[in-house]
Amino acid sequence: MAERNGKRPTIYDVAQEAGVATSTVSRALANPERVNARTREHVLTVAERLGYRTNPLARALPSGRTQTVALSVSDITNPHFFGVIRGAEQQTRAAGYTLILGDTEESPDLETSNIERLSGSVDGFVIAASRMSDEQIATLATSHRLTLLSRQVPGVPSVIVDHEDGTRQIIEHLASLGHTSVVYLAGPRRSWLASRRWHSIQASAARHGMTATRLGPFPPAVVGGAAAADATIGHGATAAIAHNDLLAIGMLRRLAARDVHVPRDLSVVGYDDIFGTDFCSPPLTTLAGHFEEAGRLAVDLLLGSRRGGPAPQRVLPSYLVVRESTGPALR
Amino acid sequence: MAERNGKRPTIYDVAQEAGVATSTVSRALANPERVNARTREHVLTVAERLGYRTNPLARALPSGRTQTVALSVSDITNPHFFGVIRGAEQQTRAAGYTLILGDTEESPDLETSNIERLSGSVDGFVIAASRMSDEQIATLATSHRLTLLSRQVPGVPSVIVDHEDGTRQIIEHLASLGHTSVVYLAGPRRSWLASRRWHSIQASAARHGMTATRLGPFPPAVVGGAAAADATIGHGATAAIAHNDLLAIGMLRRLAARDVHVPRDLSVVGYDDIFGTDFCSPPLTTLAGHFEEAGRLAVDLLLGSRRGGPAPQRVLPSYLVVRESTGPALR
DNA sequence: CTGAAAGCGCTAACAT
DNA sequence: ATGTTAGCGCTTTCAG
16 A cells, blocks of 8 residues: 555655646546546546545645535524524535534624634535624625525525515414414514514504514523513413414413413414424414525525625525414403 | 735734744744743734734644534434534533534434545544444544544443433332333434443343333334334333433324323333423423533543543433323233 | 646744 | 744646
């Protein structure tokens, strides 16, 4: 074996063994069409025989291409992101890239520092549920390749699941059950989704002659559910839309503890259709979307993005999954 | 600003601006103690002013240290891994490293190809719930830095949650409820955990005069639960231990559909204490462990590992969380 | 189509 | 304590 004392063989070893220049090896590997078919084959065979593996770092340094993308999520323990992560990971791998994962724990500071730190070692960022301001994101987009997930900022590529039409579906569902008063248990103040959802709820509710009230914000986690449930009971509405399923599930538990029957006394709706929504009690009515697909698409947009073109803003369909947490208004 | 036409400043720019050699800049940045306090401060100031950011790739190439670790999980959609991932991500970041995530989708081939691919661009691997053979792992360990999570192989550093003592807790709990026959709904054939758990169940059951039967294997996911439930009913045991909570939850649903009451007709126990076990119906009795801690520890072992020393095999405690899916044996 | 050679940005001996 | 000088392994002009 022609490998230099225990170290991994380099293109230099391959070149020598194959009797060609290193540049030829490099081309045979990276731009197969720019080298004679015979030599290419020969080089590839030798490389194979030597057990040559290209060193991604060395390749990245001169070319600037790291073949790596970073995915930043706001809370890795939220099952909602499983789909996103899996989709992104699959697509990343399929494109021959590697996925770096960052959990920003709902903190915009951690988000920026993460990006700052990774900048230079990745080719781009997919930022899911960003907590940064529009301005921060727009600025970042001028110096970094990025695509947004569940967030839209003018001029920045993004993919979201249709919250507007989805919210319409929710409101119409509630209206058809005779509800005339609904509360929205809001998510984090910095959450773009939270403000959009509230916006859509107001608009749809108005069209159906319903009154809508926003309560909160609440932490978008199961623990936030107790306070959200209490606030809802205090308000007296017959229907509640929680910022996400985690919060809705937390509410369900508190409501049960306080003997408020769902859906008889109160209808509850969530967003995301996460793991568990089909076996909590009662099973949760929630707005579903194809988040795995969203993750894939976000990576696609990132890797396919050309500077200069208009930033694509993709909107994936959403659909209401009606389970047992919603029922007729009895007041 | 002294940055060369739009490109990021390099240590070369800093060196020139500060009137020192690049090596001094390099030292000031990486080995602060090996440079005069005054010059260090000066260099740092200049670097700051120029907006210098060290290029991780360029740093990695000559040194071989990428400041990156890879985490490989067998199924990213299994909530069990949330804790592991978050713990690993935190500890990785705390150590100034970056986390690369790989989902191997229960496939040993994907697992090896992933490692193969990443080898060279990471400093080490944390492999959770590996589906590779002991031999493969042992071989890999000779050429790569790695630590195992939820898996033990002689000579390879690992951290697991105590399945043996945990299984003893489960069996004693069932025995105290009067159960004399228990079935184990097995996980994947290549799962080390599955075989260890079965082993422990047999041993503990024998000590308590219980008969234990293994059924399966079943896919360790909710969808596997239906078949597992049917097999259990066919067998006639009064207690069932599922390979993991996903499977147990799937069983719960099928049992309810078939009008088998839990725990009156059958007691069900799971492993992992994942998200959802406290609100499924009935809430699931399951073996819990600190998986976030396990993730952190695995990264610690990896980064702290010295070649030559004995491979640490850490065992974290497990504890049985008794909920409502287990009750007295009525037959 | 292929080879020679100059880097990519940083580290690490080796000198001074 | 600091400067000089080779590289790390690969890509990429530029010649031939």
